Amino acid sequence: MAIEVTKRPYTKCFSGNPVHYELYSLQSVSDASIFFEVRVMFKPVGGSYAPLVTLPYYPTNGYAEIDIKDILNSELEYGLVPFFNNEKTAWAAPQQTGFFYLQYREISNLNPNPSWDDAEASHECFVIKGGLNYFKFRGNNFWVNYFPVQKPFLTWQVNGRLAAPKERMYLAFLQTDAIAAGDLRAVAQCKYTDGTFASVAFAAGEAKDQVIYIPAGAEQWALATLSPAKQIEYWEVWLELLSNGALLTEKFRYYWDNRNDYNETVLHYRGSLGGLDSVRVRGVIDEDLSYNYSEQETTITPNYYSGDSIQPQRRITDNTEQNTCKGDIGHLGKEEQDRLRDAYINREVYQSIDKKWWPVIIITKNFKLRRTDSMRWTLPIEWELAYSGGDYYTPRSVDLGDGVFTDNVCRARLSPLTLSWADLGGGFGDLTINGTEVDPQNASLTLRYRILNITANSVSSWFTVFYTDLPRVHGNLPEAVYTVEAQSICGNNVLGAVSSAQINTLPHGGGGGTPTTLNGEVFNSTTIADVMEIRVNGDVVFSGYVGAHNTQVFHVDDETNATVEIVFGGALSPSNVFLESNLNMYYPAAFAATTWTFNNVNITSFLNITIQ
Structure with missing residues (x-):
């Protein structure tokens, strides 16, 4: 008999209170070898399900009691509101909530590796980081009796407390409704001592199943500027639907505290x-x-007195x-x-x-x-x-301003960097440079590149262009082996890693014509970069720089019983070099510190070289 779920959590849970499942197997009552394996499946808001942990449970009288609150709590993170230039901004914290369910299976001597039961996927539950007092928690009492009726912000503070005008405050709300784009808004309304009112509002996004933080302070909302000549008695903050004015939250009130706040x-x-x-x-x-x-205590020398300063006997x-x-x-x-x-x-x-x-x-x-x-x-x-103590001093009154937050590393790059050749005849052609920008920091708008003519042993100057300028065509170039090196440029002119690609436009291998297919690959799996040259029957098919843990591509014609030579620049002394073509592995006939030779190589369609 399969495992049966006899208890599961409510559809909404706090990660700080029990998240309780009960599993039962009748067969395990009579078979002591049986135990359960449970896999906690978790999905962040907007993400996909993935397993967090797999745990064994040994049933008692057929039952296993399972509480996964600690597992879920460790996966969630509280949101901390950024400092916005425009304080009237809502901010959602998707990492503070998520969804979960259990997969399970019954392990026995007869069936030690059964498939996982995924039936609970249709009973997924929602979890938010936080919790209730041990004695006040009653399973789903907050979600059934309090949350839908009170429509609370996520706070136990008194609604209607005194607040200073400059006090920075936030209110957090769990948004569980499907709301049309632009329909949710945050509202602040102040009442003046003369009995009149004024209000201000801003769009608060949709952010379903997330915790939304909105500002609550009078200065954050700039309430004093609404009617500068009037005195505010209190203000209220809430969330509502723009379309019909329906309240999604309670109206949270703060009374204007006119007492001097010397400490702030x-x-x-x-x-x-x-x-x-x-x-x-x-x-x-x-x-x-x-x-x-x-x-x-320090050790002093006999001539401790002879210098400009006396050596100390003790030191702090x-x-x-x-x-x-x-x-x-x-x-x-x-x-x-x-x-x-x-x-x-x-x-x-x-x-x-x-x-x-x-x-x-x-x-x-x-x-x-x-x-x-x-x-x-x-x-x-x-x-x-919250630190172990300062070992340097800076005056509080000195305002050093904010820093430019950079790790001085540009992670942007062109991947892949591609080269193509258009034959113009007469030994000349057009070289086209193209590539796809990869910029995980979103920090680069421009790149620089240069063209190395390996055949003529010449190097162009660096060209600086926008990514939008790609592809770039360099026309009427002579046939040669070309390597192009490109670097992204980030803020403060920090340069990214060098991307390089090579194309051999020379007729070679006896076949003539202009090659355009990059069917050769050399992979440097070592931690040392080097200049390399690859020759097929004496013809150079690749010459250039291959970085550590990097790959370069080149063109090679099909050949029979060819001699392949790999010549290193001297920085790298590989322990092994492998050559493969059409599922055939070739081993070196001879090798020295800088040159490895392979004989009788049949090149069909492609040539792969791996350096170790």
Whole structure:
């Protein structure tokens, strides 16, 4: 009897709570040799299914209880909103959600390698990174009772809290509906103290099955510029459909906090539901510095006094500085204080400094939350930057600006680089250079190339062109062996790797005519590049540079009982050279440090040479 799925997760799951399957096999009750193999299949949003892991499970009384939450949680990543020049921008985090199901099979002594059962593919489930409290979790209670009714943003913060005008804030929402292009929009509406309203909106994309982050701060929305002469009482942020005004989320309200915010210190923390929440540290902040170092005794010379400086007997090494901050979130309502406990679980914490997310760890170990007779509620907090300490100093007041983020490597290239020849007669022809741009960094618009006439031992200057200028034709060139070298040009004039191709336009091999088919290939599998020359019955069919782990192509005519010579430039001393044509493998009749010779080679259609 096949494995039967007796329990499966709800269609939507948090990766931090049990994702429970139960499998049953009647046959395994009576056969102790039987065990189950389970394969977790995962698909990112917009991607394809692939296995994450294969695990064995040994059933008890025929049942195997399987929880894959840790596997799924490790595959997902929280989204961290970039800093946009236009703050009124929605951002989707596809890596924060995904789909999954189980494949399974029953292993026994009689059938040790059965096929996988893929029936659960029709019951795929959705998972989002985050979770609920151990005691509050009831399987699907959030998705059945809370999510469709409340239409919540992914936060446990109080709706209707005080917020500073400059406080950077975000709201995250799980978008599960199929929405027409351009129909989803984010809206911010402010109410003024005179009872009037003003609103602003922007398109928020579609991003089905993804977490959408939208700005929530008054300064991010530029609300103060809507009616500069008026005073804002509160503002609300939500998502709606442009077509009919239907709300996709709750309206999340912030009251304008007119108190002075001298610190302007905001910590952004990863909430349990997966959103990026913020908390403002008000009042006095204590900053403490601690220094960790090692002390060493040094060996001095007898003439320690003779130089311009006296040699030290002791030395401080590995000195680092750590800055610890202590403050208080301020007087809060009881409910808001309770909900901000989410910040102390330390999933991820950041400070927004110089338009970068600086990682922070909250190191508060304990504090008195409240007494039953408390009338005012505070929330002390202690934090450090998430690093082991600084060993160099730069003043905070010095603004060095942002860097130009480059690894000084240009990965763009032409692949393949192709050459063709049009015979004009009289020993002349047109050389056409073409290629396909491969640019994983999207960093290159131009390239440069040069033409090497191997026969005449001459090299042209470099030509710099746009990719859109390809193909390039160089007309009325003499018949010769030509090698073209090309390099992509990225920012700051960083050059990419050299791509090269060769064409032999000389009549050779006794056949005459102008060859155009590149049916020969030499592959250098070593880590050393070298100049090489390949001769067939004394005629040069290839001469040029072959890079490490690189391939060059050339033309060769069909030959019978030919002598093939491979001459190296001297940089490379191969341990072996293989030559193959038409499924026949040939071995060298003689070889030296720079020349390898193959005799009685029958060349039919192609010639492959591999260098080891």
